[in-house]
Amino acid sequence: MRRAAGIARKLRGPSIASHDRDRARAYSTVIAPGGLEIASISVISLSDHLPFGARIRGVTREKLSDPSVRGQIASVFEDRGLLVFEDVEPSGEMQLELAGVFGPLRHHAMESVSRVEIGPGISFTELAARPGEGNVFEIDGRPLAGWTPWHWDACYAPEIYRAGLLRALEIPPEGGLTGFADGVQLHGAISPELRARFEELDILYQVGLMMMNQRFGMPGSYRVIHVPPSTRDMLRECEGAPRAIHPAIWRRSSGEKVLHVSPWQAAGIEGHEDPEGDALLESLCQEIYAKMRPYWHCWKPTDMLIWDNWRFIHSVSGHDPVHSRRVHRATIDGDYGLGRPEVSGNP
Numbered sequence: 001m002r003r004a005a006g007i008a009r010k011l012r013g014p015s016i017a018s019h020d021r022d023r024a025r026a027y028s029t030v031i032a033p034g035g036l037e038i039a040s041i042s043v044i045s046l047s048d049h050l051p052f053g054a055r056i057r058g059v060t061r062e063k064l065s066d067p068s069v070r071g072q073i074a075s076v077f078e079d080r081g082l083l084v085f086e087d088v089e090p091s092g093e094m095q096l097e098l099a100g101v102f103g104p105l106r107h108h109a110m111e112s113v114s115r116v117e118i119g120p121g122i123s124f125t126e127l128a129a130r131p132g133e134g135n136v137f138e139i140d141g142r143p144l145a146g147w148t149p150w151h152w153d154a155c156y157a158p159e160i161y162r163a164g165l166l167r168a169l170e171i172p173p174e175g176g177l178t179g180f181a182d183g184v185q186l187h188g189a190i191s192p193e194l195r196a197r198f199e200e201l202d203i204l205y206q207v208g209l210m211m212m213n214q215r216f217g218m219p220g221s222y223r224v225i226h227v228p229p230s231t232r233d234m235l236r237e238c239e240g241a242p243r244a245i246h247p248a249i250w251r252r253s254s255g256e257k258v259l260h261v262s263p264w265q266a267a268g269i270e271g272h273e274d275p276e277g278d279a280l281l282e283s284l285c286q287e288i289y290a291k292m293r294p295y296w297h298c299w300k301p302t303d304m305l306i307w308d309n310w311r312f313i314h315s316v317s318g319h320d321p322v323h324s325r326r327v328h329r330a331t332i333d334g335d336y337g338l339g340r341p342e343v344s345g346n347p
């Protein structure tokens, strides 16, 4: 039996590109006591051109009952940060079972976000964009439903959850892709000057800056076409909400540094909320966009995807507003322990 650490080591870095393809597709074979093969999953690099992510096939509910399979998947996730599960049973029960590999579930930080009940006391967050119901923005001359700028989830709260496990239930014929950019890759890619400037800086986040009030990293061409009453109610709810503070750069237990800045909800640099500080944060956001090597996931009904919310930023490309898009997210609990609430009068 190959061990989980071995799988993670094999996937690390660009060396995956040189592996024999057939061998790469059979990384893991789990043998039961007594020698029967009871489960096998395959783990391959998400892309030969990306330093993060993995693609996993062969996962079933039966195989997830094997602790060694669960351990292998969790280990690859810790190392690669983004896992795409292909050809899995497209059900809420399967999503719940798979989410359990990574930790306990938690509710979304915002009470007003829509949920679906999966079982007694268990719910997923529902992210839906239906014709005539959701936000529609014009980006670069195209009307888009479901468009979501780069961010990491719940940055406006002191605690940030570990991960989100997504499944798409309604998929538009075009667009509706979910993008992911790795903070480890970004930390290494941005200019040394900006990296040095932000090493010790903390970023302020406020929930009410989402949707129509984004301050940093806006697209060049942007116009609000339609915002439903529910969005306006949510923004009203958020007025005066306390801000949260997180480091721009932090270090993983692996030793890797992570650039983790969320343009969508950023209010400014702590202790530097002035034109000079705002210009510095804007230049970082533009540098992030210029240097990121994102993965864009084109959804199939039998996909599930999990990302490390302490490490990645993500985005949604948007789609033609005449079509629906609906995604369920299981939210994995946890906290990296570096966020804090803003205390009035105490910088």
Ligand SMILES: [Fe+2]
Pocket (backbone or CB within 6 Å): 151, 152, 153, 314
């Ligand atoms: Fe998100």
